[in-house]
Amino acid sequence: MTQDFGFTLHNSDGMARRGTVHTGRGDIQTPAFMPVGTVGTVKGLYLDQVKDAGADIILGNTYHLMLRPGAERMDRLGGLHKFIGWDGPILTDSGGFQVMSLSALRKISEEGVTFKSHVDGKLFEMSPERSIEIQGLLGSDIQMQLDECVALPADHDTMKSAMELSLRWAERCKTAFGNQPGKAMFGIVQGGDNVGLREQSAQALVDMDLKGYSIGGLAVGEPQEVMLAMLDVVCPILPTTKPRYLMGVGTPQDLLRSVAHGVDMFDCVMPTRSGRHGLAFTTRGRVNLKNARHAEDTRPLDEGVNCTASNSYSRAYLHHLIRSNEMLGMMLLSWHNIAYYQHLMAGIRDAISNNNFAQFAEETEARWAAGDIDAL
Amino acid sequence: MTQDFGFTLHNSDGMARRGTVHTGRGDIQTPAFMPVGTVGTVKGLYLDQVKDAGADIILGNTYHLMLRPGAERMDRLGGLHKFIGWDGPILTDSGGFQVMSLSALRKISEEGVTFKSHVDGKLFEMSPERSIEIQGLLGSDIQMQLDECVALPADHDTMKSAMELSLRWAERCKTAFGNQPGKAMFGIVQGGDNVGLREQSAQALVDMDLKGYSIGGLAVGEPQEVMLAMLDVVCPILPTTKPRYLMGVGTPQDLLRSVAHGVDMFDCVMPTRSGRHGLAFTTRGRVNLKNARHAEDTRPLDEGVNCTASNSYSRAYLHHLIRSNEMLGMMLLSWHNIAYYQHLMAGIRDAISNNNFAQFAEETEARWAAGDIDAL
Ligand SMILES: [Zn+2]
Ligand SMILES: [Zn+2]
Numbered sequence: 001m002t003q004d005f006g007f008t009l010h011n012s013d014g015m016a017r018r019g020t021v022h023t024g025r026g027d028i029q030t031p032a033f034m035p036v037g038t039v040g041t042v043k044g045l046y047l048d049q050v051k052d053a054g055a056d057i058i059l060g061n062t063y064h065l066m067l068r069p070g071a072e073r074m075d076r077l078g079g080l081h082k083f084i085g086w087d088g089p090i091l092t093d094s095g096g097f098q099v100m101s102l103s104a105l106r107k108i109s110e111e112g113v114t115f116k117s118h119v120d121g122k123l124f125e126m127s128p129e130r131s132i133e134i135q136g137l138l139g140s141d142i143q144m145q146l147d148e149c150v151a152l153p154a155d156h157d158t159m160k161s162a163m164e165l166s167l168r169w170a171e172r173c174k175t176a177f178g179n180q181p182g183k184a185m186f187g188i189v190q191g192g193d194n195v196g197l198r199e200q201s202a203q204a205l206v207d208m209d210l211k212g213y214s215i216g217g218l219a220v221g222e223p224q225e226v227m228l229a230m231l232d233v234v235c236p237i238l239p240t241t242k243p244r245y246l247m248g249v250g251t252p253q254d255l256l257r258s259v260a261h262g263v264d265m266f267d268c269v270m271p272t273r274s275g276r277h278g279l280a281f282t283t284r285g286r287v288n289l290k291n292a293r294h295a296e297d298t299r300p301l302d303e304g305v306n307c308t309a310s311n312s313y314s315r316a317y318l319h320h321l322i323r324s325n326e327m328l329g330m331m332l333l334s335w336h337n338i339a340y341y342q343h344l345m346a347g348i349r350d351a352i353s354n355n356n357f358a359q360f361a362e363e364t365e366a367r368w369a370a371g372d373i374d375a376l
Numbered sequence: 377m378t379q380d381f382g383f384t385l386h387n388s389d390g391m392a393r394r395g396t397v398h399t400g401r402g403d404i405q406t407p408a409f410m411p412v413g414t415v416g417t418v419k420g421l422y423l424d425q426v427k428d429a430g431a432d433i434i435l436g437n438t439y440h441l442m443l444r445p446g447a448e449r450m451d452r453l454g455g456l457h458k459f460i461g462w463d464g465p466i467l468t469d470s471g472g473f474q475v476m477s478l479s480a481l482r483k484i485s486e487e488g489v490t491f492k493s494h495v496d497g498k499l500f501e502m503s504p505e506r507s508i509e510i511q512g513l514l515g516s517d518i519q520m521q522l523d524e525c526v527a528l529p530a531d532h533d534t535m536k537s538a539m540e541l542s543l544r545w546a547e548r549c550k551t552a553f554g555n556q557p558g559k560a561m562f563g564i565v566q567g568g569d570n571v572g573l574r575e576q577s578a579q580a581l582v583d584m585d586l587k588g589y590s591i592g593g594l595a596v597g598e599p600q601e602v603m604l605a606m607l608d609v610v611c612p613i614l615p616t617t618k619p620r621y622l623m624g625v626g627t628p629q630d631l632l633r634s635v636a637h638g639v640d641m642f643d644c645v646m647p648t649r650s651g652r653h654g655l656a657f658t659t660r661g662r663v664n665l666k667n668a669r670h671a672e673d674t675r676p677l678d679e680g681v682n683c684t685a686s687n688s689y690s691r692a693y694l695h696h697l698i699r700s701n702e703m704l705g706m707m708l709l710s711w712h713n714i715a716y717y718q719h720l721m722a723g724i725r726d727a728i729s730n731n732n733f734a735q736f737a738e739e740t741e742a743r744w745a746a747g748d749i750d751a752l
Contacts, residue, residue, distance in 0.1 A: 041697060041704040069696050076672060077692055296452060316453055320445050327703060328417040
């Protein structure tokens, strides 16, 4: 019998929470970072590497997958898990965010959103019900309501109407999702950078008694302190018994600080995207492998991370590969970055379990600030 | 003590030869296909995958490596083997071929070649002596003489003077190389598609008593039968006690047929380059994964090849990845193709050992000709 969806809170340390999300496809230790497999692949990595790095769950993008290979085709192929070879849980977004950012000719109405595919120009309609249907066809374990997300800064009326529409869509998505053992549909808190709107959104979603809560519409251009301030507004309203997912965030520092404000789950393309461009996140902060200082540096990238990419290749070789625009350079730095993000989350989890999170966070930030090892 | 360079001929079956090349860094079972690691990486593969696929030796390109990271820098870094993490033998070309095809403002004289880097426009001079010096700095186990290679078709005088210059450079390279235990410098037979010139080139190189012989200037635009006809001219002149390397060849069929004409070693970018473009070489011939027929095909690419890329991913997923221009698609098809080339060479070696090569070749060609499995 499938394990039902649920959340166990093991410990709290300040606002930071150590928990487990239970799904029909296995557990997710939180705080968790979910690598993004946009079109069904975590770019440049084998899924064995993602798993071995410590990821319990990955993310798929509904917008990309509904366009190619297509939701009905994915269903005929046996679902996303089988398609890509990942048997752990998968979270999908609603598609809404990328409709806004990637597609052309989008039009939003009460009913839903109409848009043209950026792949082939084909016209699509997506209602809240269709978004949930698509996520079901993909086989997603943790699904997102369709929402409207606005870029910041935005005026009050724009943020308010988007937030209110998102609430009405949350109701429709909850109904469309129904009761699916082992799976969950999360509502998404909107409201831009406005305290009142955020409170109103969070409270309304809590009243719907959903299985988990996402915080959307942040990390869309606003300063980090605005994001953290919104977390301070939202997290205390959310029930302690449900997981909280901050969407599309962020840098290692964003993660560390957001955990301190009560967030359990994160996703971001940053580790893989930065890796493809030669930027590594390490225990000693950011390291740009394009920099000439690495050209004859035979030391490994980061001995603090237990990963072949971090330990078994010289900085000189990584520098050469990135400068030469070689796939292996992108593969190794994406791999290292995913491993570093997982390493960071494992450290965060241990620290919360030991009621030691504040000290851990301070030491981690100090190590980042101290910077990379001296050049040879 | 380092094993000295040498060649053991285990069996002949017609003109096909089963042998072992001995080097200071280990043995190479022949006929052998050498994956190309142009700038110090077999594009899209981890070297563990290359090794596990069955490759005993890989190739590095002197032209690329002398430009970036540079020969003296590579020496300071401990040589190419250490730099890339490959402890088996490495063969390097002389750089001459790519000076001709990639650089700008090249000028050939008796002394050597002058050219401008395609990377940064810097001016370089390369004499036969400098080519050998560079290959030594890289740490190459099997080095090539500098030669002049002409594109076909070419007129007789052009082919003749290039061949004669290459012979004079062979003498200079032999002297420059001297005696290096465990390593070898190969001469390169030139002469275009002219029987007399090829004979003259081969005989003159044999008279120099080199440790191995390359056949250059083929697979440069001429039909396959011209290439094979040249092998029929050259191979009987070459001593049976030395390895024979056909440079830059080719398709699986080129390899199979060239083995039948007496060739021991091959290199080609085709398996990785084709893989990046969605083309697979399989036990049933070529398969273009871009083709829509694979879109819902859940079968693996090629159950006949013992490789994770060939067996553990569906054609539908490979099709999706290639259509989506994802790195993982390029990685998997490059990996499969390298594994297939090694699988083919292993089959060839077994067949020659069993005096069964003609039948093996016939069956292999028939299987290719029969084509891919029927569409679902
Ligand atoms: Zn705060
Ligand atoms: Zn023949």
